[in-house]
Amino acid sequence: MIKVEELHKSFDGNEVLNGLTLEVKKGEVIALIGGSGCGKSVLLKHVAGLMKPDRGCVIVDGKDLGTLRGRHLVQLRDRLGFLFQGGALFDSLTVFENVAFPLKEKTKLSDDLIRERVFRELERVSLSGSEHKYPSQISGGMVKRAALARALVMDPEIMLFDEPTTGLDPVIGNAILNLISECHERLSFTGVIVTHAIPNVFHIVDRVAMMNEGVIRSDGTPEELMSSSDPVVRAFVGNEGAA
Amino acid sequence: MTTSAKLACMSIVRKFGGIGLEYLYRIGVMGLFLVKAFFYVFIPPLKLIRIVRRIHFIGFQSMLVIFLTGCFTGMVLGFQGYNSLSKFGSEAFLGPMVGLSLVKELGPVFTALVVTGMAGSAMTAEIGIMRITEQIDALELMGLNPYRYLVVPNLLAIIISLPLLTAIFDVIGIFGGFLIGVKLLGVGTGTYFGEMASYMAMKDIVEGVYKSLSFGVIIVWVCCFKGYYTGVFTGFGAEGVSRATIQAVVLSFVLILVWDYFMTSLLF
Numbered sequence: 105m106i107k108v109e110e111l112h113k114s115f116d117g118n119e120v121l122n123g124l125t126l127e128v129k130k131g132e133v134i135a136l137i138g139g140s141g142c143g144k145s146v147l148l149k150h151v152a153g154l155m156k157p158d159r160g161c162v163i164v165d166g167k168d169l170g171t172l173r174g175r176h177l178v179q180l181r182d183r184l185g186f187l188f189q190g191g192a193l194f195d196s197l198t199v200f201e202n203v204a205f206p207l208k209e210k211t212k213l214s215d216d217l218i219r220e221r222v223f224r225e226l227e228r229v230s231l232s233g234s235e236h237k238y239p240s241q242i243s244g245g246m247v248k249r250a251a252l253a254r255a256l257v258m259d260p261e262i263m264l265f266d267e268p269t270t271g272l273d274p275v276i277g278n279a280i281l282n283l284i285s286e287c288h289e290r291l292s293f294t295g296v297i298v299t300h301a302i303p304n305v306f307h308i309v310d311r312v313a314m315m316n317e318g319v320i321r322s323d324g325t326p327e328e329l330m331s332s333s334d335p336v337v338r339a340f341v342g343n344e345g346a347a
Numbered sequence: 348m349t350t351s352a353k354l355a356c357m358s359i360v361r362k363f364g365g366i367g368l369e370y371l372y373r374i375g376v377m378g379l380f381l382v383k384a385f386f387y388v389f390i391p392p393l394k395l396i397r398i399v400r401r402i403h404f405i406g407f408q409s410m411l412v413i414f415l416t417g418c419f420t421g422m423v424l425g426f427q428g429y430n431s432l433s434k435f436g437s438e439a440f441l442g443p444m445v446g447l448s449l450v451k452e453l454g455p456v457f458t459a460l461v462v463t464g465m466a467g468s469a470m471t472a473e474i475g476i477m478r479i480t481e482q483i484d485a486l487e488l489m490g491l492n493p494y495r496y497l498v499v500p501n502l503l504a505i506i507i508s509l510p511l512l513t514a515i516f517d518v519i520g521i522f523g524g525f526l527i528g529v530k531l532l533g534v535g536t537g538t539y540f541g542e543m544a545s546y547m548a549m550k551d552i553v554e555g556v557y558k559s560l561s562f563g564v565i566i567v568w569v570c571c572f573k574g575y576y577t578g579v580f581t582g583f584g585a586e587g588v589s590r591a592t593i594q595a596v597v598l599s600f601v602l603i604l605v606w607d608y609f610m611t612s613l614l615f
Contacts, residue, residue, distance in 0.1 A: 154484055178490035186488045192481040206489045 105130040105262065105294045106151060111160035113146055120146050122318030123160070133288055133295035135305045135326075138315030139340065144298040145189070147315070148264050151296065152186050153177060164262070182210065185260030185293070189267045191251035193239040199226070199250045200235035206258050225253040229283060245276035249283065256287055263287075265297040269304075277301055281308055302341060303330070314340065373580060380572045381564075384498045397500040405466040405501070406508030410515070412461050417516035420457060421523025424448055428524070429532050441534050442543035445524035446517075450547065450555045454517040456607055459562035462509060463599040467570035470501055471595040474574025475581075475588035483575070497575070502567045509563035510556050517555070558610055565602050570595045 106128040113121040120143040128134055136144050149155040150162050153169045162169045164180060172180060193202045203222045207213055213221070226232055229249040239247055248268060255263065268284065269277035281301060285308040288295060299305045306312065306326035314322040314329065314337055322329060322337045332338060428444045474497055477483050486493045521543070528534040573581065573595035574588075581591040 149484075152488055154487065181488055181490040184488065186485070188481045188485060190480055192485040194482055194485075195476075195480070209491055210489065 105132075105165060106296070107163040108147070108151065109161050109163065111147070111150060111162065112158045113143070113150065113155065114158060119318055121150075121157070121160075124315070124319050126313055126320055126323070128294055128296060130294055131292050132311065133293075133297065133309045134311040134313055135309040136296055136298045136313050136315060137300070137302060137305075137340070138321075140300075142315045143318055144315055145266050148186075148266050148296060148298050152184060152264055153181065182258070183261045185255035185258065185263045187248070187251055187255050187263070187265045187268055189270060191239065191247040193247060193251055193254070195239050198236050198238055199231060199242065199246075202239070202250060203235075203254045203257055206254065210258065221257060222253075225257045226250075228256075228287075229253045245272050245280070248272065248280055252280070252283060252287070256291065259291055261293055263291075263293045263295045265295065265299070267298055267300065269299060269301045274304075278304055281305060284308060306330075316340075376576070377568075377572050380498075380575070381568045383494055384502055384568070384571070387492065387494045387499050388502060390495075393503070394496060394500055397496065398503050401500045401504030402508055404469075405462060405504050406512060409462055409465050409508075409512060412465060413458060413512050413516050414519055416457055416461055417454075417519035418523040420453055420516075421445060421449065421520030421525075422527045424453075424520070425524035425527030425532070429528055429534070438528075438532075438534055439538050439542055440546075441524070441528045442539040442541070443546035445528070446521055446543040446547050447551060449517045449520040449524075450551050452607075452611075454513045454520065455555050455558035455562060456603065458509065458513040458516045458559060459566060459603050460600060462505070462512065462563075463566050463570070463596055463603070466505075467566045467599055468592050468596050470567070470570040471574040471577075471592045472588055474571055475577035475591045478575060478577045479584060479587060493575070498567070498571045501571055502564070505563035505567050506560060509566075510559045513555060513559040558607060561606060561610065562603050565606060566599050569599045569602060573598070 106126075108124060108126040111121045111124040112119070124143075124147065126147075136147065138144050146155065150157055150169075151164070153162075153172070156170065165183075167176075167180060169177075169180070193199075194205065197205065200222055203225055204218050207218045207221060211218075223232070223235070226235055229252055231246060231249055231253065234242055234246060234250075239250070242250070252268070263284075265284065268280050272280065281304055284295070284297070287293075288308070295309075297305060297309060303326070306329075309326065311324065312322075312326050312329045313320050316336055322332055322334055324332075329337060329341060332341075424445045425441065428441050428448075429438060432438050432440055432444065474483075477497070483493050483497070486496060525536075525539055529536050529539050573591040577583075577587050577591040581587045581594065
């Protein structure tokens, strides 16, 4: 479903992605881990088509993102959901309006149907009763849940999560991970989760890929990663797990 | 010239060349931004509710300041004009002097500067914050065109609002000049308005309208561009937004005055 081939990207001469290759099969959810600043979010933005690679390509469902323009790119993005690290909710709209926004703009559903779908989605993320609040009036965990509801309201086939638990306490962080797992069971999306929530995220993913120095250093099941003999992987997983 | 001196010269040329190329690149990006903004004006659907909201924001919310600046500008013109004209015994021409100054020059320029300070800076800050909090990325990922949501409504709203605000500024300014010239300094009401009607033509009013339309385009172009490219050309975070806002206001002011000169000297 998602194929990243020999991806290179540098900023001001600093090579962040250095020939990275990764494949995610349809319906699979993988966790992308690695040290801060190693380029995980940059990779995710390439997969979403928000950044253009210097070299290499990202192929989504057989289509090279770099060659897609105009409505072809829009058609692909219609199948994609993205949970931003900070939520990226529109701060001048209420929670309800935020979740309703893609439905109003991208579908011809009646107001009643939109209302029904938004309330259903908000109930799933336990935000019933907060629909009239603005993003600045709710907590960080609620912002993440509202953003998740907005990302999922269009039933995406591919979901990209950029650090969904960062900045949240462990209890709320786990609740968000469980929510992602529930949504995956319901929608069967293909997912990539960029996270530092080790080992909690291991319970909800099929595979874990670890990035280091611009490439995938390790790729396998959570069990394989935990029993890896690679000293870099062991050092990272040990440290993050302890944290 | 020794080899090391040649290398030093080459290094200086390379450095200045690099700076020149960077500025050319920015000008190119800015030009493309304007072309895209106009392109999406003609691609339906237009976001009518957003356009109305922007008209309210740019037009209605600037009215009080336009009233005040227009009135006091006219009053100052009344005083200064009377003092200057009375030296030649030409106080009767106070009306045309106030009217022509306002309609052809001060009205469009002052209104544009006020709107830049009020609405333009807010546009940059709003779009800049949307950029750094990834709200613009979110729009793109929903398959929605950010130009259509953020730039086109502002462009259409200012094209509608600015000439109207300028007209209000002109009328209030003429009234301010009337208060000083007629009520305070004793020029006759008939003289003030009669001479104004004799010396002012529709061409003068059209000149002002053209100017305010083009100033409106400059304001939206510069202010939206600076907000949209916050983080690319102006640094990240709150400081990036602050710098983008300052640059937007300063560049708009300069471009408005430079463009005003060229329009006045070349076109009219």
